Amino acid sequence: MVAAARPSRYDVAIVGGGHNALVAAAYLARAGHSVVVLERLDHVGGAAVSERPWAGVDARLSRYSYLVSLLPQRIIDDLGLSIRLLRRRYSSYTPDPAAPSRGILIDTADAAATAESFTRVTGGPGEAARFADFADRIAPVARLLFPSTTQPLRREQEVRSDLGDDRLWSDLFERPLGEVLRSSLDTDIARGIALTDGLIGTFASADDAGLRQNRCFLYHVIGGGTGHWDVPVGGMGHVTAELSRAAREAGAELRTGAEVTAVTPDGEVAVAGGAAPHARLVLSGVGPAVLARLLAAGGAATPGDDTAAPEGAQLKVNMLLRRLPRLRDDRVAPEAAFAGTFHVNETMTQLDDAYRAAAGGSIPDPLPAEIYCHSLTDPTILGAELRASGAQTLTLFGLQVPHRLIEGRDTDAARSALLDAAQRSLDTVLAEPLADCVYEAPDGTPCVEARTTADLEASLGMAGGDIFHGPLSWPWAGEDEPLDTPAQRWGVATAHPNVLLCGSGARRGGAVSGLGGHSAAMAALELLAR
DSSP, rough: OOOOOSSSSSEEEESSBBBHHHHHHHHHHHHTOOEEESSSSSSSBBBEEEOSSSTTOOOEEEOOOOOOOSOOOOOOOOHHHHHHOOOSSSSEEETTTEEEEEEEEETOOOOHHHHHHHHHHHHHHHHHHHHHHHHHHHHHHHHHHHHGGGGGBHHHHHHHOOOOOOHHHHHHHHOHHHHHHHHHSSSSSHHHHHHGOTTOOOOOOTTTTHHHHHHHHHHHHHHHGTTBEETTTOOOHHHHHHHHHHHHHHHHHEEHHHHHEHHHSSSBEEEESSOEEEEEEEEESSSSHHHHHHHHHHTOOOOOOOOOOOOOOEEEEEEEESSSOBOOTTSSOOHHTSSSSSSSSSHHHHHHHHHHHHHTTTTOOOOOOOEEEEHHHHHGGHHHHHHHHTTEEEEEEEEEEGGOOOGTTTTHHHHHHHHHHHHHHHHHHSSOOOGGGGGGTSSSSSEEEEEEEHHHHHHHOOOGGOSSOOOOOOOSSSSSSSSSSHHHTTTBBEEEEEEEEEEETTTOOSSSSHHHHHHHHHHHHEEEEE
């Protein structure tokens, strides 16, 4: 039987097959448009995938992205996705770096226990109340902004007016985050707990005048209208699988092993070793820096851009343990401490010291890090034998690790140095070396893998290893910003009318949200209807 020939012309061609691309493909195909997704790798999903990193070990980890907060229920419902998200009872555990035998455990189900842990570390109940008051103060921002992420961009002044709190607006959106944290909280450790949300994948100090930390903080506290970060049952791979299913069932064509080498503004997409499809619209799931190279290869003249090149700032370490390590703090069970966000050496002072060290070209010591044990919340990612043995996963996310520490250096040596720094930092708050708890694969190798910004650049094509594809932006339009076209109104415009952003580089992209794909699809539907 002769296979049907692939069409050469489509309504929409999507470059890259990450989760945002799949969202856009599903929406557009469901609307009856012909869509082709072109992915360089042999699978779709981009950074939202689950994989088995160690041969012979039945552990399926979310290898890159690992938590969900910004994926709106509207997208789940619109596309008919079967995705189950689990809420973690424990928000965070933070050992006191000065005395690791005590720490702050924030238990969302027990306010009294949370207050008691604050008292043990800070000397009184006041800081627990101040921390809760700060969360209550910023809660209206989440309730206001999150629903707007699936709507066209609103003007800044309109959003500010609807918030109705000029002081809060100034504190969060006009002044460096460090200022409001110092005025709201009294202790270095509590300020650090809050500040970490502004530094995920973002290289900045608490008082950075460019407010990069503020923008990152905003996206971390508005998710779901509550700021809670959830664990997807089955891992990130299940999220991608559902999006892929929805796109295919709607009629989208998903091509893997299709490396795009050039794009023209009129919709010609060159594919290495294959026919070049032509589309009325091209949606870019790759970062703006990568798209600029593809357009240049297609002969497009692009306006000058003096913005800095994308620079990621994180280290991701995936581990499988025989058991959770013992803590120096004997009042807190490891099963509680590791179930939420385990903060390691993340006081505000330590975070800013780490920033200065990295800015000077040195790996921070101690390295600030956050740890999660996903298998405590979702045991399904482990095989039955591993579950029965007491094995657990552990994910470490290192902060203040900009790409400049790795770029141009021996990749293996840099990765090893960062991994050593991460393990040393974690060991300072454990009652036993982490190495004593690591599971070994059948070949005797430890089940530990580190992924640096250089690894993300090489494996996923993320320029500079930047998980956000570039600087995050406020989720609204400036007063003088043009909103004349559908692409401008949805925050997905490029210099070329028929080329739209649909990935993390879109105005409200970043994280596993699907928002870049949703916005691009909404703009494309308007354009295709003309």
